Structures are given as C-alpha cells and as structure tokens.
Amino acid sequence: MRKYKEIISGGVMLLFAAVYFGIGMTIPEFNDGFISSDFMPKLYGIILMLLSGIQIIMGVRALKTNQAEDGKTETQENTSFIVPEVVVAFIFLILYVALLNVLGFLLSTILFLLGMVTLFTQKGERNVVKIVLISVIFSVVVYLIFAKGFGLTLPEGLIG
Amino acid sequence: MTSMILEGFSSILLNPTCLLWMTLGTVVGIIFGSIPGLTATMAMAMFIPVTYALSAEEGIALLLALYIGGTSGGLISAILLNIPGTPASIATCMDGRPMAEKGQAGKALGVGIVFSFIGTIVGLAALVLISPTLSSIAIKFGPHEYFAITVFSLTLIITLSSENLVKGLITGLLGLMFATVGLAPIDSTARYTFGNVSLNSGFNILIVLVGIYAVSEIIGTAESVHSGNRKDLSVVTDFKVKGFGFTMKEFVSQIWGAIRASAIGIALGILPGIGNGTSNMLAYTVAKNQSKHPEKFGTGCIDGIVASETANNATIPGTIIPLLTLGIPGDSTAALLLGALVMKGITPGPLIFQQNGKVVYAIYAAIGVSALLMLLVEFFGLKWFVKILKVPTHILMPLVFALCIVGAFGTNNRVFDCGALIFFGFIGYLLKKGDYPLSPLILGFVLGEIMELNFRRAISYSNGNYLEFFTHPISCVFLILAFFSIVMNLRSIYKKKKQAA
DSSP states (O other), rough: OOHHHHHHHHHHHHHHHHHHHHHHHHSSSOOOOSTTTTTHHHHHHHHHHHHHHHHHHHHHHHHHHHHGGGTGOOOOOOOSOOHHHHHHHHHHHHHHHHHHHHHHHHHHHHHHHHHHHHHOOOGGOOOOHHHHHHHHHHHHHHHHIIIIISSSOOOOOOOO | OOHHHHHHHHHHHOOOOHHHHHHHHHHHHHHHHSSSSSSSHHHHHHHHHHHHHHHHHHHHHHHHHHHHHHHHHHHHHHHHHHHHGGGGHHHHHHHHHHHTTTHHHHHHHHHHHHHHHHHHHHHHHHHHHHHHHHHHHHTTTTTHHHHHHHHHTTHHHHTTSSSHHHHHHHHHHHHHHTTTTOOOOTTTEEEEOOTTTTTTTTOOOOHHHHHIIHHHHHHHHHHHHHOOOOHHHHOOOOOOOOTSSSSSHHHHHHHHHHHHHHHHHHHHHHHHTHHHHHHHHHHHHHHHHSSSSSGGTTTOHHHHHHHHHHHHHHHHHHHHHHHHHHOOOOSHHHHHHHHHHHTTOOOOOHHHHHSSSSHHHHHHHHHHHHHHHHHHHHHHHHHHHHHHGGGGHHHHHHHHHHHHHHHHHHHOOOHHHHHHHHHHHHHHHHHHHTOOHHHHHHHHHHHHHHHHHHHHHHHHHHTTOTTHHHHHHHHHHHHHHHHHHHHHHHHHHHHHHHOOO
C-alpha cells in the first residue's frame, strides 16, 4: 500500500481534476469576446490533470528504481490508512455538528467532549468523574463567556 | 496644527476612560485572535454598538485596540497548538511549532510578541510620515497591477513547497479551485454550488483555514492514541521564561529582517483586498529566500517567526493609510473602522487632515498606545499562555475543537459552516496522509478570487488586449519579478537536488 502511495494519491487528484473540469464544462459561457466565468475553472482543471499526471509518472518511476531494494521499505509501514480511532473521531465530529441544530450548543458540546475525551484517553487512565467534570464545566464556561458575556449567537437547537 | 496634535494626543493619552476601554479591547482582541475561527474583525463588529456611547476618539481607539490585539493574538495558538488563530499567523506555525517541540515555546512566544510590537510601530511610522506618498502609489493600482501582484504572490507557492514541487503546486491549485465555488466575479454565474444556496457566497477563508489545520491536529491526536506514542510537550517545555526569552544578541541579529518584513507588511496593507493573510506568508518566503541558512527555516529558527509576526502587524497601519487618505477600506476590518468614523460624522479622505485633524492624531496615538498595551498584556500573560501546554493533548484538542465550532458558527451564524469545517478537515487529513504541504492551499484560496476578478476586469478594460499587462509599468515589473521568482526558485531546488545526489 505504502509503495503505491504516490500513484494512488496522484490518481485521486487526477479523478478530482477530471470531475472538476467536467462540471466546469457545464458553466454557461457568454460570447462577449472576453473571458467568461468558465475560463478559470477549465484552466485550473487542465493544469491539475497535468500535474497529477506528472505525480503518477514520478511515482511509477520511483517504484521501478526501488524494486531492486524491495523488502527494506516495507518494514517502515507503521500507520495504516484506516485507524479505528480516526474513523470514530470523524464520526464524533460529524455527529457533533449534526446535533448542534437539534440540541443546541451547550448540550451537544457536553456530549461531544464526553465522547472525544473518553476516546482519546488510554483505557487504564479513564477517570469518569474527571471526564464528566471537564466536559460540563468547560462547555458551561464557554457558553457563558461567549453567548452571555460577549453576546455572540450560538446554535440554539430545537429545545433551546 | 500644533494645537490639533496636542488635542488629538491628549484625547487618548490623558483620558483614563479611553485607556481603560483600550485595555479591555486589547485583552478581548488577544482572546479572539488566539481562538481559531474567532478574529479581530468579529470582535470589532461586536463592539461597534459600544462605540455609539463613546466619543469619536474613544470609539476608534477601542476598535484599533481590538484590531491590533486580535492580529497579534493569533501567534499564541499558532505556536502552542500548531493551529493558526487567524489567517495572519499561518507562517508563524512553520517555525513556532518546531520551537515549541524543542521546549522553547516561551522563547517563540516572546519573539512573536516583541516583533508584533515592532511591526506595529514601524507601520505607524510609515502611516505618520509617508502616507500621502504611499496612497498616491496605491491609487495607481488598477486591475492589471492587481493581477500581476497576485501572480507574483502565487509564485511563492514554489518556495513554500521546496520539499516536493509538484505536490506544492497541486495543493496551491486546489486552493484556487476551492476559491471558484460560489457566484463568479463580474457576472455572478453560480459555479460548483450544486444548487445549494448556502454555497453561493463561497467558502469563508476562516472555515478553510481552521478546518485544514485544527481538524488535522485533532485527527493527529486520534492517531497518536492508537499508536500509543503521545507527544507530551509539558515534559520538554521550559516553563521558567525570563523576560521575553531571547537575548539581546538574537534581537540585534533580527533587526534587518524585521525592517524587511515591515516593508512587506505595509506594502500589502495599502493595497486593498490583499492584507495580512498574505503578508505573513510573503514575508516568510522572502526571509527564507534571502537567508544565509534557508535550510534552518521550518526547523524552529526565530527568523521565521520574526518575518511572519512583524509583517502581519505592520499591515494594520498599512491598511489605515488608504482608509484615512482616500477613504478606501482595504478589507472588512477597515470597512468597520470606516463605518465607525462615518457614524461620528467624520468622512475619511484627502480633506480629513483639515476638517478632523484632531481625530487623525488621536488615531496615531491610539495605534501607538494599543501596540504598547498589547506588548504589556502579552508580556504578563506569557507565563500563563505557556501553561496551556501543561494540559495533556488528549484533553486539550477536543476543547480546542469546541472553540473552533464557536468561531465557525460565528462567521455567518449558520451550522452549514460548521459542516464545511469538517469537510475541509477531511480534505486536510487526506492531503496530510499524501504528504502534501498545506500552506499553498491557503495562499491559493486567499488569492484565487482577487486574481480572477482582476484578470477579467483587466481584459475587459483593455478590450481583450493581453499585451496591456506589459505596457502598464507596475504590472510589467511584477510579472517580470514573478518570472525571476520562478527561475531563481527552480534553480535553488535544482542545486539542492544536485548536492543531494
């Protein structure tokens, strides 16, 4: 997997550039003789396709030269792409934002902090009382300072 | 004349209420600047109603204190958390964080604070002494000149991505692409909005910035939890900071760099629309290019912090130059200042010196006092700021993210922006995994719209004649500079490769 990283990431970029360029083709063009709104997107799309092409070619070349000393590079693989904690962290982030409109800032932040700090603390060190205290006190203090003290608007949620 | 100067100065310096408001403004500004997503602009907008109750001089002094404190405050999170608090301190991360990792967080903060102060003061000197000359240059900038200067600034991407040129260019281009989302300049054609009205105004720079930097730090924490090798900075950090943490000798060695960075900051400040999001990166790359030891940049050398922090604060008086002399606000922050002045019956423009001379001198005094207050507040706060590192990362990061949400929501008061924050966080995570540098993306994003707008304007001004980019002298000079910047950078990369091989 790691060996092909350059080729894969270049491929993803190429795909993104192609889609971007494709959507760019649908932007209406005005024939007033000057540059229209579709010009820059198309130009960016083409340049990115070229650059990602170069990255893929460089990746393939590096692969060929490295093949001789294969085996050594494989041991360096320490972080795999999909780490369970990372996936859960992303889910927490998405849930947090999704809950903002429903529960409002205060409650969602307390829940988010409870989940995230628990996830980030090593199993042996988890101290429930401490985590709950940190989450609640921090959320309330932030809410009071920004919503009440500074008068900023924070998500109210359905139950306010 | 003399009486105006005296009246103006005394309305700030001899007015305890005013000094009290300014101290409050500086503290709030620093807090807003240091929290990712909250900015000086937001703090100023919040305090506009307060200025109604104050005199013109007091009101404007409070806003300036917020502006200066907010611009400098960004360095705290950039150094301690590796998350730039505002777009003005992106380049501060590049050397500030490595210094913090070496245990020199206090020193890094001290350097940033002192040179923020120096940048403001040098900018103030330019404002007081040569603002008519500078503003007469600024009005010579038409679309051709703007286009040329953005092209020149974009060539900096090459310097920012010296590790891997192709990847740097790719992320720079991604930044330009994300900038095309929303209604197009000039004809307002909807692009890449997929029919979603929330996307019409495009992405906010703060959302892109905080998403890419803050979320990737949080995910980085998740990875370190998995692998079990947590970085604990509280072990290495020297919490006993003496003074500002650096020696007189180090200070003297940075003077030339600070002057250069101030000049860059002022120059970008007087050009409407560019401002301190770009000036810190420009100053950093120029410092790196001209340095005798460019390889030390990015490993934690104070030169980088000096360049970034001096430039972003020098930009503030720079922005005020066209505001006062021409009545042109360069960015949203300057527009707030303009609004506050107009509300008090003061019209900025060429006549302000005759009609409201007192206010002009009050503004000069307020900038000086704010700079001093910022220096004092941050000096006494320094020991406390460093203590943030005593909070273990696994607790600190979730807390920081909750603050980012406050900021993201605050930009437009909609949850949509919080979602966009996570979207950019995901993009940032993927880019980091693929070893792509992140700062070119921000630079591309900041400059993308200005470049396209002025390119299209220029073409229609000159009736489709592309040669006019070279017949306008300033534009021609910047395009030639851009060309040289590319050639010189490519040469140094080639040389480095040759040395390595």
